[in-house]
Amino acid sequence: MNLKEIKQRIHSVKSTQKITSAMKLVAAAKLRRTQTSIEHLRPYEQKLDSILSSFLCNTPVSSGYTLSREVKKVVIIPVASDTTFCGAFNSNIIRLAKEVIAEYSSKGVETEVLPIGKKMQEAIAKQGISTVEVLMQHAGNPQYSGISYVAKELMQRFLANEIDKIELVYTHFVSAGKQIPQRETLLPVDISSLSSDSACHNIDYIIEPSKEDIVNSLIPNVITLRLYAALLDSAVAEHAARMVAMQVATDNANDLIGELTLEYNKCRQQAITNELLDIVSGS
Numbered sequence: 001m002n003l004k005e006i007k008q009r010i011h012s013v014k015s016t017q018k019i020t021s022a023m024k025l026v027a028a029a030k031l032r033r034t035q036t037s038i039e040h041l042r043p044y045e046q047k048l049d050s051i052l053s054s055f056l057c058n059t060p061v062s063s064g065y066t067l068s069r070e071v072k073k074v075v076i077i078p079v080a081s082d083t084t085f086c087g088a089f090n091s092n093i094i095r096l097a098k099e100v101i102a103e104y105s106s107k108g109v110e111t112e113v114l115p116i117g118k119k120m121q122e123a124i125a126k127q128g129i130s131t132v133e134v135l136m137q138h139a140g141n142p143q144y145s146g147i148s149y150v151a152k153e154l155m156q157r158f159l160a161n162e163i164d165k166i167e168l169v170y171t172h173f174v175s176a177g178k179q180i181p182q183r184e185t186l187l188p189v190d191i192s193s194l195s196s197d198s199a200c201h202n203i204d205y206i207i208e209p210s211k212e213d214i215v216n217s218l219i220p221n222v223i224t225l226r227l228y229a230a231l232l233d234s235a236v237a238e239h240a241a242r243m244v245a246m247q248v249a250t251d252n253a254n255d256l257i258g259e260l261t262l263e264y265n266k267c268r269q270q271a272i273t274n275e276l277l278d279i280v281s282g283s
Helices: 003-058 089-106 118-126 144-159 191-195 211-282
Strands: 073-078 110-113 165-175 178-187
Touching: 003 211, 073 089, 089 110, 089 118, 089 165, 089 178, 089 211, 144 178, 144 211, 165 211, 178 211
Parallel strands: 073 110, 073 165
Antiparallel strands: 165 178
């Protein structure tokens, strides 16, 4: 490359670096905001789980939400992002979602996919799998009102025996540098896992109007909250992955600018030397 081409490339890389640096700052701000939301949600979710767990420990009761039956139809809710530039975040969770879908298909189970996030919708559509577009488009900023509506519809279908199982496939946030794709059963609710809480105490509850009514009021709230928490968890993981990816891109741009600057100086020095040699030869 000549000096002009190197100079243009340095300018281009610097422009890209400004964009990646700005995107990193935006992702960091969204990460802090979403982390705050999920940190505020966790105590409420844990307390609600604790109340239900303690209640079920002392007054075992069956509910339509806890009935396990032969799985003939399953609803899978895979969660990805609406946009790119977040490293391997989307590819990892899309791979797991395809594995879960293939697992049920191989067993002859009818599968209904309810994708969240445009990238997940596009990936599932490319596989020729029919999807149900009833959930929000903004995976990076989930809203409780939309989630509660969808959760209510799914629970009604489960109670009506239209579906036998609901699974979540999302990315769990561990740290800024670590996000783990995982799957979780949303329905039926596993009573044994709730009632095995070590903090269970023998409390003599005075129950009104009935055990069944209280359980059937508590469990839908727990299910809705779990779905909302999973989407928030995925959103935190997405912003963290994007922040790290943009930091890496910015660092790579710095390295490339250094290499191009060195090459530019070498070419410039060589050009000056050539000019001096031409002058000396001419004289």
